[in-house]
Amino acid sequence: MFNNLSEKLDKAFHVLKGHGQITEINVAETLKEVRRALLDADVNFKIAKEFTNKVKEKALGQNVLTSLQPGQLMVKLVKDELTELMGGDAEGINLSGTPSIILMSGLQGSGKTTFSGKLANYLKTKKTKKPLLVACDVYRPAAIDQLHVVGDQIGVDVFSDRGNTDPVAIAEAGIAYAKANGHNVVIIDTAGRLAVDEEMMNEIANVHKAIKPQETLFVVDSMTGQDAVNTAKAFNDVLNFDGVILTKLDGDTRGGAAISIKSVVTKPIKFIGTGEKMDAIDVFHPSRMAERILGMGDVVSLVERAQEQFDEEEARKIQKKIAKNKFGFDDFLKQIQQIKKMGSLKDLMGMIPGAGKALKGMDIDDDAFKHVEAIIHSMTPAERETPTLLNASRKKRIASGSGRSVQEVNQLLKQFDQMSKMMKMMQGGGGKKMMQMMGGLNGGRP
Structure with a gap:
């Protein structure tokens, strides 16, 4: 979503990097690139020009601020102006009338x-x-x-x-x-x-x-x-x-x-x-x-989506299993299903600050979990409940049944073990909801 525009705006702000203060010259250089980025995004020329003029006026009016670097100040001004341009506040839907x-x-x-x-x-x-x-x-x-x-x-x-x-x-x-x-x-x-x-x-x-x-x-x-x-x-x-x-x-x-x-x-x-x-x-x-x-990023929306999928009763059961070292692959599958219900992985990653830039050029497949699910579904109920049962011959059978390699099975087991230890360490903390959701995400890439 808006990857090209985001990249070009980021380059525009680099003009101010290293400058100690806002000046007419560096603001003009930056906003020239901002306007070009907006035009490339197919924003109307008149709107793009009005937008950059407003940002310029505010930037030059705040050149006495010293708490922020010029680049940071410009990002804030552009963010505020973009928000205003797109409507300011979220609007609800009118559901008056019967029906x-x-x-x-x-x-x-x-x-x-x-x-x-x-x-x-x-x-x-x-x-x-x-x-x-x-x-x-x-x-x-x-x-x-x-x-x-x-x-x-x-x-x-x-x-x-x-x-x-x-x-x-x-x-x-x-x-x-x-x-x-x-x-x-x-x-x-x-x-x-x-x-x-x-x-x-x-x-x-x-x-x-x-x-x-x-x-x-x-x-x-x-x-x-x-x-x-x-x-x-x-x-x-x-x-x-x-x-x-x-x-x-x-x-x-x-x-x-x-x-x-x-x-x-x-x-x-x-x-x-x-x-x-x-x-x-x-x-x-x-x-x-x-x-x-x-x-x-958009952490607020990410948390809202996680809360929508969060099942308190299920979370209590998971916590008890973690405490007794009985967290198994069936429980892990449930965590994966919760993440999948939150939306596309590409959209979710875009909500994490900095993730868009870090994952630039990467193709994030919504079926990223399918190989993990295939491996888990190739296990017997006893193996999913007690992963320590998985010896060399069982791993070979699971790999064959899921169409994956023994190396991928071993990698999943290693990640699952690391995640289980992390969840147990964090059990007393206050971030259990997001830990469980994101723990499944981190552990789900063999």
Whole structure:
């Protein structure tokens, strides 16, 4: 996420390295590189220029500060300005109304239908709501099928009427169905086009007028850069939507849309999509995103994800086993599953300060644990419970059964032993939750 932009901003700050104070000359040199980095990230030229002018004004106004090095001060100023540019504070979703009606809009291919499912799953699991998905794309039967597949996947009802070609009538019938069946949130997935056209705008404007949604969200593919911002403006002129959803932020995005869309349409980014899975959805926090862009990581989000997956009862059982030296590979597998539920490994590593730079160029595979799991599943129940049973012949059998080498089996056993000792040493400390989660991560790479 934003790797290219992060790298170029880091180079820009090197201009100030070694300087003892802020001057007009070194600030101008640094901000020239910052502006170039933003333009390369597909940020609008006018926005990039205004951004660097604001940072310059603040930097030169603070040249009396001595507590920070010039480079550190510039990073702070850029971080604060990036946060403001992207919206300042995180915005919640409006769930007033009975039921709450959410209208999804966007071009075809932006990830609108998939994100409708992600949002339904988020509201169901995090907000304990009972959502209903309504299929209003009357042009693509595949879109209706896709929404039903998504609904089945997350356990959410889907309303559709394949014999009806009027999206307004379908939306109204879906809302009536929700009221009759106890659904307190209705998410309406509308038709998209390959480009903005009058017919499309009239249609979604008619749906919007008829159902009067509490939330109208515009879904945009963040990989389309400045085009995404222009499309958002066209939709906003017609719908006056309430917020933006950025999808595909896990891809090789330049970041221009995320950075400049708020400035253009004056509407907040409310959620981001960070992967293919139905739980790959995050509330957008401008300050946290600014920190990630500048290589500072996002420890708060990392801890929040860990807490979501933390099972107190399971943790107590694990602690007892550690105390009795009975922590086995079945327990280790459970730790791996908790980490996998937190999201993609690449995304998680990006939340650790400095990790992005350290792992530059490395391909972090989401299936990084599959070899570990294969080795463990090739063990007998007795071997998983009591790893000391693993002698040379057993290791050879496990290696053969998992398709790995004996050396990899030995390496996993060594890491498992080190992790078990570390967990026992730390058992009396206060960081057990993160220790268990990250302990599994460190021990899971044979």
